[in-house]
Amino acid sequence: MVYNKKDLIGLRELSKEEILYFLDSAQQFKDLNNSEIKKDKLLHGKTVINAFFENSTRTRVSFETAAKRLAADAINFSSSSSSVSKGETLVDTIKNMQSMKTDIFVLRHSASGAASFVANNIDASVVNAGDGANEHPTQALLDLFTIKEHKGTLEGLNVSIIGDILHSRVARSNIWAMNKLGMNVRIFGPATMIPKYSEVFNCKVCKTMEEAVEGSDVIIMMRIQLERQNESLVPSIREYSKFFGLNKERIKLSNKDAIIMHPGPINRGVEINSDVADSQRSVILDQVENGVAIRMAVLNILNQNRKG
Amino acid sequence: MRLLIKNGTIVNNDNTQKANVLIENDKIIDIINHEDVTVDETINAEGMLIVPGLIDMHVHFRDPGYEYKDDLESGSKAAVAGGVTTCLPMANTNPLNDNRSITEAMIAKSKNIGLIDLLPIGAISKGFKGESIVEMGDMIEAGAVAFSDDGLPVTDSSVMRSALEYASSFNSFVISHSEDCCLAHRGVMNEGEISTILGLKGMPSEKEEIMVARDMLLAKLTGGHIHIAHVSSEWSLKLIALAKKEGINVTCEVAPHHFSFTDKKLLTYDTNYKMSPPLRSQRDMEAMREGLKNGLVDVIATDHAPHHSDEKFVEFEKAPFGILGLQTLVPLTLKLVEDNVISLNKMVELTSYKPAKLLKLENKGKIDKGMLADIAILDPNLEYIYDDNLNKSKSKNSPLLYEKLKGAAVYTIKNGNVVYKFPECITK
Numbered sequence: 001m002v003y004n005k006k007d008l009i010g011l012r013e014l015s016k017e018e019i020l021y022f023l024d025s026a027q028q029f030k031d032l033n034n035s036e037i038k039k040d041k042l043l044h045g046k047t048v049i050n051a052f053f054e055n056s057t058r059t060r061v062s063f064e065t066a067a068k069r070l071a072a073d074a075i076n077f078s079s080s081s082s083s084v085s086k087g088e089t090l091v092d093t094i095k096n097m098q099s100m101k102t103d104i105f106v107l108r109h110s111a112s113g114a115a116s117f118v119a120n121n122i123d124a125s126v127v128n129a130g131d132g133a134n135e136h137p138t139q140a141l142l143d144l145f146t147i148k149e150h151k152g153t154l155e156g157l158n159v160s161i162i163g164d165i166l167h168s169r170v171a172r173s174n175i176w177a178m179n180k181l182g183m184n185v186r187i188f189g190p191a192t193m194i195p196k197y198s199e200v201f202n203c204k205v206c207k208t209m210e211e212a213v214e215g216s217d218v219i220i221m222m223r224i225q226l227e228r229q230n231e232s233l234v235p236s237i238r239e240y241s242k243f244f245g246l247n248k249e250r251i252k253l254s255n256k257d258a259i260i261m262h263p264g265p266i267n268r269g270v271e272i273n274s275d276v277a278d279s280q281r282s283v284i285l286d287q288v289e290n291g292v293a294i295r296m297a298v299l300n301i302l303n304q305n306r307k308g
Numbered sequence: 309m310r311l312l313i314k315n316g317t318i319v320n321n322d323n324t325q326k327a328n329v330l331i332e333n334d335k336i337i338d339i340i341n342h343e344d345v346t347v348d349e350t351i352n353a354e355g356m357l358i359v360p361g362l363i364d365m366h367v368h369f370r371d372p373g374y375e376y377k378d379d380l381e382s383g384s385k386a387a388v389a390g391g392v393t394t395c396l397p398m399a400n401t402n403p404l405n406d407n408r409s410i411t412e413a414m415i416a417k418s419k420n421i422g423l424i425d426l427l428p429i430g431a432i433s434k435g436f437k438g439e440s441i442v443e444m445g446d447m448i449e450a451g452a453v454a455f456s457d458d459g460l461p462v463t464d465s466s467v468m469r470s471a472l473e474y475a476s477s478f479n480s481f482v483i484s485h486s487e488d489c490c491l492a493h494r495g496v497m498n499e500g501e502i503s504t505i506l507g508l509k510g511m512p513s514e515k516e517e518i519m520v521a522r523d524m525l526l527a528k529l530t531g532g533h534i535h536i537a538h539v540s541s542e543w544s545l546k547l548i549a550l551a552k553k554e555g556i557n558v559t560c561e562v563a564p565h566h567f568s569f570t571d572k573k574l575l576t577y578d579t580n581y582k583m584s585p586p587l588r589s590q591r592d593m594e595a596m597r598e599g600l601k602n603g604l605v606d607v608i609a610t611d612h613a614p615h616h617s618d619e620k621f622v623e624f625e626k627a628p629f630g631i632l633g634l635q636t637l638v639p640l641t642l643k644l645v646e647d648n649v650i651s652l653n654k655m656v657e658l659t660s661y662k663p664a665k666l667l668k669l670e671n672k673g674k675i676d677k678g679m680l681a682d683i684a685i686l687d688p689n690l691e692y693i694y695d696d697n698l699n700k701s702k703s704k705n706s707p708l709l710y711e712k713l714k715g716a717a718v719y720t721i722k723n724g725n726v727v728y729k730f731p732e733c734i735t736k
Contacts, residue, residue: 012505090623111623112507113577132625133507172507195504
């Protein structure tokens, strides 16, 4: 086993080999998902709890689908109807569910560091399904899988990540991984959404949308969180769309076979126009499809690691 | 009752000498070079440093109101276990110390415990609302020594102006918790490379510096004495240096954690390193050390801020700010001496002599004939694990708990009585 840890918390700590191992493992599950009987028994008799302390639809459904296709008992939990609202702590809530002989927790939480905090205090495995603005490793893995699928390679590709980098766990996980894989990453967004200390990302910070898009092989648009408007980070959606949105004209600056990605859910007409989101270049729905395969690979690898 | 401390090295702010200290009742009655005296008790301080009892100008004892974190008794025990004989507790108790009856109650309880001198800091504003100033005269009469809304800044500049002007009528001063709360609201750590890596909301150092600048200007306007609490950033010190150069009545303190650690400690999301102001960059930490060395910083104060383990055992964003400090003051400050940042004399100046001067405590801050017998005997070479047996606070929120430390108070003497002795099983 290239990857032998109990948990998957983030990609910053992973080696190139470990990242590629997840991608390679996902291929067999993609093939399975495309077969008539989309089911394997690899996690038969195992319990996976999707512990979502923050709202999510696609990530939760993706993980639930992945667990069920591996024959695990997948249980969904959301904090709005839980004892957390009665004042119970995060660790106590998880430990109670662990006592029900849970094998793997898929944890989504609004606080950065929550996944490692939980993982360090329980015996069950933890998959980070997004913690605050820290990391969202399975999203980055599915992004990489999709890029590799379309481009045939990862090394040397020019990738532009555009939008709210400051608050994006998807951007962070992608940047950490892409640097290790030899990809050339550029970031761009309103200055209010680019960290002041972005040199830690070891990638180019662009000044204009045109500079960001030109010569790109991959363009990843980040979702703008509409509630951020209240923080005076952007003056209006209209202006954001005008200066930081992706449209057909701007795509012409990218390489001819560039692909367009988005972690979803997309705000049509804001960060991405419909004529781009629905174009031939868009691989947004491929990302969603590959997400299930990646998550099956992650659950399977962690389950194997649990067997020791 | 006569006590002789023999064979030790007396360290004052301005001199070091090998001599014996003769104490009678609560006073130092002589510094002698022989042992030919009749005494009731002798302490052999061979290889030890005899320093004036440490004065901590910034502690939180959580009493009244949050006694489960610490109370005046556990706080006092932690103080003397750290060589500290005088403490200034901040006003953010519950109820707040914003009137004389709370001040009186705190002092009475502390006197009953009898381990340290408690000199309460009153609130600046009634109810910490930042709207109208407290009855400072009445509170000083009751025993308060200075005023601060520590934990919160006074955002209304006219209220801060009044506080500075009014406190000066009573020859007292105002302690500024310098923070522009609107800048990086809900920040949980220093804004820098580490917060960018971790995806945690940062607090830029400008959040502190903006308010330091304002309070310097208000001190210029009023002539009042402003003391800047827990300075953490390089530019705060630059502003303070400018103000001092211009003759503005300003003093400041630095906490041991700010001259010992940087925000790199947060890479594991350890909530025991979460504090406000936060641990900052290497450059800021070095600026603190330089400020201590060159005399810009007046005082080392711990900002001892106990929190219950349950409160810290949560997601990083949810954990309260604060760290224990009283029992790590000596080892962290001695480390500065070991690193040749400051001398032992300077250490005494920062931890005892200068606080006594600021607080106008004429009989404290020196080992000398006629002074109060508040003394800490330090073993700079003692190595030990700071564990649950040694920790006297009710709380455990120190990142140094269970770590190996070097240097400790092995005896603490208050008013001529030994009020703390380091466990013999460890010293032997």
